[in-house]
Amino acid sequence: MDIFEQLREKAKEEIKTVSSSKELNDLKVKYVGKSGEITALLRGMKDIPAEERSSFGKKVNDLKDEVSTIFDEKENVLKENELNEKYKREAIDITLPGKCPEVGNLHPLNLVKNQIIDAFMGMGFNIFEGPEIDTDYYCFQALNIPKDHPARDMQDTFYFTDNILLRPHTSPGQVRTMENNKPPIKILSPGRVYRADDDASHSPMFHQIEGLVIDKNVSLCDLKGLLDEFVRIMFDRETKTRFRPSYFPFTEPSVEVDVTCCKCHGKGCNLCKGTGWIEILGAGIVNKNVLEMSGIDSNVYSGLAFGLGIERIAMIKYGISDIRTLFENNVKFLKQFNRR
Numbered sequence: 491m492d493i494f495e496q497l498r499e500k501a502k503e504e505i506k507t508v509s510s511s512k513e514l515n516d517l518k519v520k521y522v523g524k525s526g527e528i529t530a531l532l533r534g535m536k537d538i539p540a541e542e543r544s545s546f547g548k549k550v551n552d553l554k555d556e557v558s559t560i561f562d563e564k565e566n567v568l569k570e571n572e573l574n575e576k577y578k579r580e581a582i583d584i585t586l587p588g589k590c591p592e593v594g595n596l597h598p599l600n601l602v603k604n605q606i607i608d609a610f611m612g613m614g615f616n617i618f619e620g621p622e623i624d625t626d627y628y629c630f631q632a633l634n635i636p637k638d639h640p641a642r643d644m645q646d647t648f649y650f651t652d653n654i655l656l657r658p659h660t661s662p663g664q665v666r667t668m669e670n671n672k673p674p675i676k677i678l679s680p681g682r683v684y685r686a687d688d689d690a691s692h693s694p695m696f697h698q699i700e701g702l703v704i705d706k707n708v709s710l711c712d713l714k715g716l717l718d719e720f721v722r723i724m725f726d727r728e729t730k731t732r733f734r735p736s737y738f739p740f741t742e743p744s745v746e747v748d749v750t751c752c753k754c755h756g757k758g759c760n761l762c763k764g765t766g767w768i769e770i771l772g773a774g775i776v777n778k779n780v781l782e783m784s785g786i787d788s789n790v791y792s793g794l795a796f797g798l799g800i801e802r803i804a805m806i807k808y809g810i811s812d813i814r815t816l817f818e819n820n821v822k823f824l825k826q827f828n829r830r
């Protein structure tokens with residue numbers, strides 16, 4: 491084999507073994523670069539006899555072209571392989587579900603509060619929000635609970651001074667509304683209330699919604715019809731109500747309202763402590779003393795009032811057995827109430 495053939499075969503063999511564009515480029519420099527082995531042949535032309543120089547030069551150029559073509563072909567193959575590898579690495583499975591941004595949702599207490607408000611707004615109630623820090627007069631005295639009355643013990647209370655306290659119920663809203671409005675009155679007063687309570691069904695801070703209707707001839711019958719309809723809207727048509735005689739100084743007569751347990755439907759279970767019933771609110775016909783103290787003529791007007799605990803309704807509706815779960819803000823718990 492002459493030098494040309496030897497170089498051609500050597501280059502071909504080496505090109506075959508190359509597996510990346512970088513290696514191929516290095517090899518190209520080695521053969522056809524400025525100081526490459528084939529280019530070196532041209533520099534040696536001065537030693538070739540003059541009559542052979544032109545055919546030698548042609549052979550070198552032919553070899554250079556041939557080897558360059560092999561490099562180009564190999565380069566195309568390598569580029570295509572590298573591109574295919576890149577496509578494989580970056581492949582996207584478009585059938586996979588997309589990543590949704592996390593969206594928050596309403597706290598279960600707000601969900602239930604809104605449902606309760608919607609139910610009563612549909613029956614013509616308006617909203618009045620009273621202050622969370624209130625006076626002894628509005629929290630107790632104007633509600634027919636004088637100083638040292640034993641009924642104050644039912645609501646063990648947080649005081650700032652002898653006269654200023656965190657309201658223990660939303661009933662002061664009744665008084666403020668009656669003082670500032672003429673009958674007919676139909677209001678709901680939602681808000682936070684505070685008591686020195688703390689167990690699985692009693693929280694030191696909880697939420698109530700007060701309802702008050704003042705008009706001519708308002709009776710216990712109206713109260714029963716109103717609350718029956720509310721229970722049917724909030725729970726389901728199968729849920730029954732039970733009115734138990736009770737005592738509140740600001741209503742006469744007074745009742746407590748129970749609903750059939752949502753878990754056992756009245757059979758008796760751990761949630762309803764075996765009774766089949768769960769208490770949701772206190773209510774009654776507004777005491778004449780309260781009407782008079784607030785400037786309403788009790789010979790012309792009568793009224794009904796009720797106060798319900800939002801946590802209690804949420805617990806019944808969603809089968810929550812410990813009230814504290816509602817305030818721990820465990821995200822796994824809260825996500826269950828996402829209504830999307």
Ligand code: FA5
Nearest residue numbers: 659661687692693696770771772773795796797799802
């Ligand atoms: C009252 O607070 C009366 N003001 C309700 C009322 C209004 C009666 C108008 C008559 C007329 P009671 O203390 O029972 O009543 O509380 C009402 C509701 O609040 C209860 O049925 C219960 O659902 C809820 N509740 C009471 N204490 C707590 C507590 N510590 N934690 C969570 N919910 C409570």
